[in-house]
Amino acid sequence: MDILFPWRRQSLSSTSNNRHDRPHGASATSSASGSGPYHSLPHPDEAAGRYGQTGGGGYDPREYGGSMRESLTSRSVYSSVMGDGSSAEERGGVGQSGYFQPQDQLNMSDTERTQGSTVRFSDYDQHEEEPRSRRQRQSTLQSSMRSRNSAMSNDSYNQSYRNIDAGNDEYEAYASSRSFGEYAEEMTQSYRSAGLSDSFTNNKDLRSSYKSVDDERQYASLQKSFADRNQALLQQSSSSRLDVPPIEEEEEDLPPTPLRQLLDAINMSILPNTLRLSSLAQAVEFFDHRDRAMHDSELQEGAAYVLYHKLGLPLRLSKGIDLEESENSNPSPYPKNGPNHMLTYQQHLASSTQLHQQSEYDKEIAMICSCLEMVHRANPDAIAQTWDECGVEILPLLVSVLERPFQKIERAVWMALQEKANVPGSLERAAAVAVTRDMKLAVQKVTKVLAMYSLVPEAKRPMCQCEGMLRWLTRIIDTHNYNRVKPGAPVIGGTASTKSNLNLARPNDPKPEVAHQNENEKRMELASRATSGSGLYMTEAARFNTIATLTNLAALEDNRMQMLQEPGLLDNICRAVHNERSDVPKQCSALAIMNLSNGDPDHVPEMASNDMVLETLLKLIKEDNPETRRNAVVTIFNIACSDQNTVRLARYRDGTILEALTNLVGSDDPVRLHDEARANAAETIFNMSCSEIAETTDRMANHAGLLECLAVTLRSGDHTGLEVKMYCSATLRRMAELIRYPMIAQGALLSALVKASTWTSTDCIAEAFHAQASVPDNCVIMAHHHGLLNSLSRLALARGTSTEVDKVRDAAIAAIELMSRHDEARELLAHNEGIMMALTRASYGETGSLEGSMVRQSIASDFQGSDTGSYMDDSGRRGDEYDEDDASVQSRRIQVALKNLVSAM
Known part of the structure; x- marks a missing residue:
């Protein structure tokens, strides 16, 4: 201390x-x-x-x-x-x-x-x-x-202080009454105890001359010569001892600086209260600037320590008044002398005195918190240093400042409930009057300090673990009853509530204890509803600072699950998106929800079951700010990492989330301002398509416009990023693996693949055709679909030397070969010029030439063994049973398909 x-x-x-x-x-x-x-x-x-x-x-x-x-x-x-x-x-x-x-x-x-x-x-x-350097x-x-x-x-x-303070006069009298001889004898004894007795006692001339001197002036000169002689003896005796380096004398201190004088004045201002307020007023004026270098020096000088030290006194005094008010008021939900109990004159007088004292303490606390916020306008390094030295110990003080207005609201609501239970709107008015302007200012400044501390990595975990921190931060952003003053909103404490209260206890009720219990429950419900939405009594800046603090705390992985378990925290963050007028709280709320959605390696947050969260994400996706959109889409992606969550996302409001993601992916963005958000949305759709739950994929396949939007995005120009197109093509390939005959979505899928056939940067579209052709029931439908054979032939005739183009050609040729195995589809393939050209070019490729090949005899044998005169289907020999390499297998398939089509012409 x-x-x-x-x-x-x-x-x-x-x-x-x-x-x-x-x-x-x-x-x-x-x-x-x-x-x-x-x-x-x-x-x-x-x-x-x-x-x-x-x-x-x-x-x-x-x-x-x-x-x-x-x-x-x-x-x-x-x-x-x-x-x-x-x-x-x-x-x-x-x-x-x-x-x-x-x-x-x-x-x-x-x-x-x-x-x-x-x-x-x-x-x-x-x-x-320069003066600072001399004062080192x-x-x-x-x-x-x-x-x-x-x-x-x-x-x-x-x-020594006590001796001098108690016997100062006696000590001076004793010192003045001694004679010079007695003083010399004391000096003799002291030097003898120091080991210089021989040198002193053998000097008989000095002793005799000393005794013969009576004049004070001559004694002073003799004493000086005596001191010089003994100093030489001391140096001679210490020559054989260990030499100690000389100690440099400290330079004379410079006059105190204005900051030093101010901090000293704040420290010395204890009582009365007006003295403390005057010194704090000077401090507010002194610290109110925007020079970070000066604020760094203020923190290094210890301004934060002094202010935290002074904050404890008014908090303790105001808490004593609050306890006295609680003792005077009835804490139970039942009134003392009925619902309209009136206070006596003495009680009113005592209440007014306490109110005046409380207002003075509120003002002092607000001024100290303002000074703390000002001195913390420093650089992050200075703030981190302040946290390292005193951060954990001052958190209970800051929590005490946060809880004061809400405790005052609860007491005011209980008193209004006891005295004016039948007056409409009395509870809301009592809660609104309970919070003073100084309380609001103190909460606003403390939340700003907490937001600065939350940027320090070492402070994130202690702040989250501090008792009461998350609870009161949640109350600050509680805007649950934001629409209670709008027409049609439920009136709390109004006429309807009064009527219900009046009908609780009827004289003819056979069970009065049941009615009494019901009345108690109704009062509790009214009190809880009146105290909800208490964040509306705080300033908008305080709510924004609180959301920023929660966002920074949620960035730490160890804090996320604890914050999600805090009642009402996530819902209140979401309400800030709907209720705040400024865009900045919305952006910060989107980032906070995104951080909370990350969870930890062992837990995926079950946010999909919270309709408030999903509705908030839908609103944030439509925001104009690119970062807000991106954070909202990333949140949906994190939620979709769980299969159970994908079902809830696909079900919500009959596919509203899927519609929002589809619109974002297919949005026209010439300047590519939302390119990152579009990429995240496309990735989210692909992540949902990989779900193992059939309901999720079925809802995605049957969602109107989803597959077509993906195909149109692939055909768009340079204003769509490569990452967006890659996820769209991957989603189409995944859906082609899942959709088959006789599903209704197969027609929409084939149309989307035809439109997306221009995409050759990856082999996803060609592989999608191959996946559809691998199902025998799909081959005839594919052959009859308008434009599909032309699109497939373009993929088979794709030009280029890259590896991806080779993969595209191989996948397209493989799809044609699979379709040629069916007699009904074979005739349609044989009459398509593009298909025949693609097979012919592929058969005379570097690895597919008929001349000199080892497979010519097997083709002839297959032809001879065929009863219909067409080549046999060698699909039974695919895979591991076939001994030749992949190139030979592909060449054989191409040749067989070509012979089959020629025979069908």
Whole structure:
């Protein structure tokens, strides 16, 4: 605990000089030059007077610093003799703040001083770089040596302080009554104990001359020569000892900076409350700027520590008033003397006094929170350093600030429920009046500080684990009753509710205890409904800061499942999208939902069962902001990673989500502003098509316009990205593997494949034709479909030397070969010029020549063994049973297909 001494207790002789009725222009030196050995700071009453005379402006910096420097030059401060003979200057020093400090604390570094028992910091002035360099402290080694040799421990300091404070007059009388001879005898004893007794006692001339001297001036000169002689003896005796490096004397401290004076004033302002408010008003004016470098220096000087330290006092005092109000009010849901119980005059008077005190504390808390938000407008490194030093310990303080308005709302609603249960709208008015402007401002500033801390990686987990943090952050963004004032909305505490309450307990009710229980439940329901939507009483900036904080916390994987388990957190984030007027909260909410949808490696969030989440995602997909669209689509993709979630997505509002994804993929985007969102939407559709649940794929296949949209996207020009087209072609291939005769969607699929046949960057469309032809029942339908044979021949005749083009040609030829095995489809294939040209070119390729091939005899044998004069189907010898390589197998199939078509002509 930081112990500060704003003023010192003095001796009786010096008390009259430091009375609080001293004139304003009187200097503190007069009090220091009295019999008391210490300089004392002005009493709080005197400081309050100074604030009143200056109009609340506080101390004059020149007068404040001048009085301190005059007190430092006072001989009574530096010449005070301690118990063992050392002076105050040797043991420590009088700090610029006016209280005595041990020397080891004066030599501490800036970081060590912020953690010690006295708060003392380096200069803060960016325009005086050279004076700052002259004020550098000694090294740690020298500081520790100085502490061992000359500094005074805390125990000895306290003991010496008590001795001097209690017996100052007796000590001075004793010192003045000693004769020079007694003083010399004490010196003799001290030097004898130091090992210099022989040198001192053998010097008979000095002793005899000393005894013959009676004049004080001659004694002073003799004492000087005596000290010089013994100094030489000390150097001679220490020549054989270990040499200790000399300690550099500390340079004289510079005058306190404005920041130092301000922090000292805040620290010393304890009572009364007006003194604290005046110092905080100066702090608000001082810290209100946008210079990040200056805010970095303020954090390094310890401004945040001082403000957090001062925040605890008004929070504790206001909590005491809140407890007293809770004791005076009836916590039970039943009124004391009926529903219209009136307070007495004494109770009203006490309530008004408490209200005034509470308002003063609210104002003080709001000013401290404002200062905290201002000093945290620093660079991320400075904020991270502040968190590393005090972050975890100050979280309960910030949570206490967040919970104050909501606890006030709950108490106000309960009191209104007891006193005015039958008045329409009384609960809403009580909740609205309970939250003051200062409370709103404090919550807004604290949420901004939390948003800054949430950017620190080390702070994410402790903030999420802090008790009450997620609960009150959820309440801040609770806008559940946003439409309660609109026509047709359910009226809470209104006429309908009153009528229902009046009918609860009837005189002829045979079971009054049941009616009493029902009345209690109704009151509880009214109270819960009135306290819901309490985030509407907060500012829009506070809600945005809260959403930003939750977004940053959800970026950590360990926090996601805990945040999803918090009641109402996800729903309130979604309500912000529907209720906030600004676009910034919507963008932040989309990012928060996306982070929460990632889950962890072991759990996939079950968001698909939450209609509020799905409705929010539909709204975000239609936003104009590209990043908002992308985050919404990524959220749907994360949800679709689970098969059970894909069914819910496909079912929701009869395919509304599929329609939104389809429209986004097929949207016209010439400048490619939403290219990333379109790619994510196409990937989501492909991810859903890979589901193993038949209902999902059936709904996708039967969804109107989905397959056609994918095909049209493949035919689009350069304004559609390559990634979008690749996912569209992959989805068509996947759907071709699933759809077959006699499904209704087969016609739409074949039409989509015909339109997408121009896509040759990948072999997906050609493989889709091959997948359809691999089912015997599909071959005849494919042969009769308009334009399909021409599209298939174009794929088989595709030109190019790349590997992908070769794959396209091979897949198309394989599909033609499979269709040629059926007699009904063979005639249609034989009369198509493109099909015949493709097979002929393929048969005379580099690996498919009939001349010199090893398969010519097998073809002849097949022809001879055929009863119909057509070549046999060798499909039974495909796969692993065939011993020849793949090229020979493909060549044989092409030749067989060509012979079959020639025979059918």
